[in-house]
Amino acid sequence: MALLQIAEPGQSTAPHEHRLAVGIDLGTTNSLVATVRNGIAVVLNDEHGRSLLPSVVRYSPDGSVQVGYEAQAQASADPHNTIISAKRFMGRGIKDLPDAATLPYHFVDAPGMVQIRTAAGVKSPVEVSAEILKVLKRRAEASLGGELIGAVITVPAYFDDAQRQATKDAARLAGLNVLRLLNEPTAAAIAYGLDNAAEGIYAVYDLGGGTFDISILRLTRGVFEVMATNGDSALGGDDFDRRIYCWILEQAGLHAITDHDKALLLAKAREAKEMLSEQPSVRITAVLSGGELIDLTLTEDAFNDMTESLVAKTLLPCRKALRDAGLKPADVKGVVMVGGSTRIPRIQAAVGEFFGQTPLNNLDPDKVVALGAAMQANVLAGNKGQDDWLLLDVVPLSLGIETMGGLVEKIIPRNSTIPLARAQEFTTYKDGQTAMMIHVVQGERELVSDCRSLARFELRGIPPMVAGAARVRVTFQVDADGLLSVTAREMSTGVEAHIEVKPSYGLTDEEVARMLQDSYTHASEDMAARNLAEARVDGQRLAEATRSALAADGEALLTAEERAAIESLIATLERALAGNDLKAIKQAADALNQGTVEFAASRMDASVRRALTGHRLEEIDV
Amino acid sequence: MLDFNRNHFELFGLRPAFRLSREQIDRAYREIQTEIHPDRFAHAGEAEQRLAMQWTARVNEAYATLREPFERARYLLELHGVQAMDARNTAMPADFLMQQMAWREQLETAKGKSDINALQRLEQAVRGEAEALERELAELLDERHDYGRAAETLRKYRFLDKLLVEIEAAYDEIDG
Ligand SMILES: Nc1ncnc2c1ncn2[C@@H]1O[C@H](COP(=O)(O)OP(=O)(O)O)[C@@H](O)[C@H]1O
Numbered sequence: 054m055a056l057l058q059i060a061e062p063g064q065s066t067a068p069h070e071h072r073l074a075v076g077i078d079l080g081t082t083n084s085l086v087a088t089v090r091n092g093i094a095v096v097l098n099d100e101h102g103r104s105l106l107p108s109v110v111r112y113s114p115d116g117s118v119q120v121g122y123e124a125q126a127q128a129s130a131d132p133h134n135t136i137i138s139a140k141r142f143m144g145r146g147i148k149d150l151p152d153a154a155t156l157p158y159h160f161v162d163a164p165g166m167v168q169i170r171t172a173a174g175v176k177s178p179v180e181v182s183a184e185i186l187k188v189l190k191r192r193a194e195a196s197l198g199g200e201l202i203g204a205v206i207t208v209p210a211y212f213d214d215a216q217r218q219a220t221k222d223a224a225r226l227a228g229l230n231v232l233r234l235l236n237e238p239t240a241a242a243i244a245y246g247l248d249n250a251a252e253g254i255y256a257v258y259d260l261g262g263g264t265f266d267i268s269i270l271r272l273t274r275g276v277f278e279v280m281a282t283n284g285d286s287a288l289g290g291d292d293f294d295r296r297i298y299c300w301i302l303e304q305a306g307l308h309a310i311t312d313h314d315k316a317l318l319l320a321k322a323r324e325a326k327e328m329l330s331e332q333p334s335v336r337i338t339a340v341l342s343g344g345e346l347i348d349l350t351l352t353e354d355a356f357n358d359m360t361e362s363l364v365a366k367t368l369l370p371c372r373k374a375l376r377d378a379g380l381k382p383a384d385v386k387g388v389v390m391v392g393g394s395t396r397i398p399r400i401q402a403a404v405g406e407f408f409g410q411t412p413l414n415n416l417d418p419d420k421v422v423a424l425g426a427a428m429q430a431n432v433l434a435g436n437k438g439q440d441d442w443l444l445l446d447v448v449p450l451s452l453g454i455e456t457m458g459g460l461v462e463k464i465i466p467r468n469s470t471i472p473l474a475r476a477q478e479f480t481t482y483k484d485g486q487t488a489m490m491i492h493v494v495q496g497e498r499e500l501v502s503d504c505r506s507l508a509r510f511e512l513r514g515i516p517p518m519v520a521g522a523a524r525v526r527v528t529f530q531v532d533a534d535g536l537l538s539v540t541a542r543e544m545s546t547g548v549e550a551h552i553e554v555k556p557s558y559g560l561t562d563e564e565v566a567r568m569l570q571d572s573y574t575h576a577s578e579d580m581a582a583r584n585l586a587e588a589r590v591d592g593q594r595l596a597e598a599t600r601s602a603l604a605a606d607g608e609a610l611l612t613a614e615e616r617a618a619i620e621s622l623i624a625t626l627e628r629a630l631a632g633n634d635l636k637a638i639k640q641a642a643d644a645l646n647q648g649t650v651e652f653a654a655s656r657m658d659a660s661v662r663r664a665l666t667g668h669r670l671e672e673i674d675v
Numbered sequence: 676m677l678d679f680n681r682n683h684f685e686l687f688g689l690r691p692a693f694r695l696s697r698e699q700i701d702r703a704y705r706e707i708q709t710e711i712h713p714d715r716f717a718h719a720g721e722a723e724q725r726l727a728m729q730w731t732a733r734v735n736e737a738y739a740t741l742r743e744p745f746e747r748a749r750y751l752l753e754l755h756g757v758q759a760m761d762a763r764n765t766a767m768p769a770d771f772l773m774q775q776m777a778w779r780e781q782l783e784t785a786k787g788k789s790d791i792n793a794l795q796r797l798e799q800a801v802r803g804e805a806e807a808l809e810r811e812l813a814e815l816l817d818e819r820h821d822y823g824r825a826a827e828t829l830r831k832y833r834f835l836d837k838l839l840v841e842i843e844a845a846y847d848e849i850d851g
């Protein structure tokens with residue numbers, strides 16, 4: 054749903070107007086928003102000139118919400134209502150959070166994804182994330198002076214389908230039109246690659262606050278091709294903080310401490326960790342609520358010792374990703390370092406040693422993801438011409454369905470390039486079986502119980518046949534956001550069932566619409582006027598796109614009558630656009646879409662042909 | 676009119692042969708994607724965007740087949756009407772099977788002892804044999820056009836391909 058500036062009837066937007074689009078790095082620890090301005094990607098600061106927005110949300114009993122530094126400042130005073138690192142809970146059930154008991158939140162185990170009871174009511178991580186996104190959206194609109202046509206939101210490459218879906222829901226809830234979910238390391242590669250005109254194999258090592266990703270990419274003349282990705286969606290700087298925190302408790306002989314003191318010591322631990330990146334030792338002091346005084350000195354060596362296993366834990370995915378890409382460390386031309394935790398000297402050393410080269414640190418590890426996302430948003434918003442770069446990304450984890458005996462049959466292997474569709478046939482195993490349960494899972498293990506369950510649905514109405522006679526074709530489709538939808542169809546009868554794989558907590562379109570409607574009512578904005586404005590801009594866009602398609606290929610691909618028919622459909626649409634009738638605009642736009650299907654197909658053919666002529670002659674008759 | 680159902684080789688503008696370099700396939704793939712990827716049509720009408728999506732999925736599928744020697748050979752044979760992996764064709768020479776068993780034993784031992792070096796030695800041996808079979812396949816498919824024998828060789832190759840997958844998995848297992 055595009056949210057756009059409301060224009061007066063008949064007042065059409067200029068044909069090549071710059072469309073406002075942003076890239077958002079929705080981080081575990083910090084979030085940022087960036088855009089492309091006059092051809093250059095820039096991070097947008099808040100009114101105090103700060104670029105980072107701490108990903109912290111505090112709920113108060115009166116329902117008011119604080120986000121960012123303000124909320125962060127209250128974390129130890131109000132630990133139960135101040136949600137830190139909500140990203141770690143996205144698309145996760147309580148059983149997925151081994152450390153849930155040690156966190157200060159009142160978790161509510163809801164189906165699919167945990168929720169948190171706060172002073173302002175029970176909140177899902179999706180809602181918490183939406184609060185962060187809303188602030189960034191407001192920041193961008195204030196700074197750009199108009200409403201956004203859309204945003205590219207980044208996610209860790211290793212996020213599974215449930216985590217991606219949750220992120221998309223959060224964006225919709227914040228009223229953002231999602232142009233694309235983009236993998237964080239891929240975004241970083243765009244920013245780095247375009248800045249440095251890089252060619253060859255690159256690795257992006259992204260260690261943030263709560264997630265770790267490694268992606269191996271091949272950069273070839275404007276094509277960014279992800280060859281393999283791996284990671285750990287529950288490993289990051291937070292874990293280093295906890296190691297120090299445990300060390301403090303041990304050194305000070307503390308056992309049971311209050312949530313307040315815990316939040317305080319975790320903050321001290323993080324501060325100490327960050328200082329150790331600059332100096333060989335650091336003093337940690339704190340006064341606990343019972344009056345106990347903490348005064349300790351932590352050296353870099355001691356810190357390195359206590360976190361050695363965490364550092365090693367990041368190298369394992371690096372090895373796996375290289376293996377999946379069929380490469381050795383020496384094949385990698387450069388290692389781009391992303392995420393605040395790559396400032397830890399021991400990480401720099403370990404990564405350097407593993408890849409046999411000094412890692413690249415010439416871009417700000419905090420900003421590079423947002424900048425890359427902004428560049429991609431600019432392309433997807435249609436602000437650029439033909440010779441842009443192209444991104445070819447992959448699914449991080451294999452997708453499959455449950456078969457007999459609780460085993461997984463993989464349908465899409467990890468690291469397959471998206472978008473893609475793949476089908477496989479299954480059959481009934483009992484005589485007269487009329488229904489088939491389809492259980493969709495994601496993961497690398499052989500047993501269903503070791504993989505993440507994404508969805509279950511049933512194909513009903515299979516005519517009774519002997520076992521093994523029915524042919525049920527299950528088609529998996531992964532779109533450019535990395536999101537899966539599944540269709541099952543019995544081939545002899547055509548009985549069909551289809552689902553978008555939405556985890557059970559997934560918000561329905563109606564729920565989002567209602568929540569958005571509520572927020573508009575509060576802002577006393579008129580939903581009908583917005584719908585009309587959106588339809589009008591979409592319609593203008595379509596008319597414009599069709600006109601330029603006609604100008605480019607109408608002559609070559611259409612007869613005079615065909616061309617006249619399309620032109621008359623455009624004229625009808627443009628008449629509707631001049632009026633205020635939402636239904637008329639939609640109908641005219643639909644008619645134009647319908648009326649150009651064949652023309653579009655011919656244009657695609659021409660594109661494919663063009664691609665072929667490039668290398669055809671030299672290779673066909675070797 | 677371009678046919679959505681043309682074969683993978685035609686789609687990529689490559690001659691239908693086993694002996695294709697990875698660079699040739701990759702280059703053709705990138706060139707097509709550059710023209711048809713949905714991101715190229717971000718600004719186009721709905722119909723074109725949908726088509727771009729379908730084409731890209733189709734091209735990705737073709738790429739996944741062409742770039743893997745096993746899949747490429749199997750596909751070529753299919754184009755020549757030979758179902759190489761037909762379940763009825765299971766006979767294998769005894770010495771080949773003995774070698775397979777020996778290798779599988781080595782794999783189990785290496786896994787049991789978490790012996791990375793042994794695993795690497797095994798991998799090297801298996802890869803060497805796989806490459807020899809690839810050369811044989813190229814000759815049978817591209818020069819002699821002996822599809823019956825090519826199918827036999829491919830069935831052998833499949834054993835090695837699967838073994839290599841298991842060796843990869845063993846590395847992961849040993850790594851923890
Ligand atoms: N100088 C530093 N030394 C060590 N760690 C740091 C430093 N600066 C930031 N960090 C850590 O980086 C993490 C945040 O990184 P960031 O990339 O913003 O994370 P995310 O992407 O998860 O939001 C935190 O754990 C923070 O403590």
Ligand SMILES: [Mg+2]
Nearest residue numbers: 080261392422
């Ligand atoms: Mg990050």
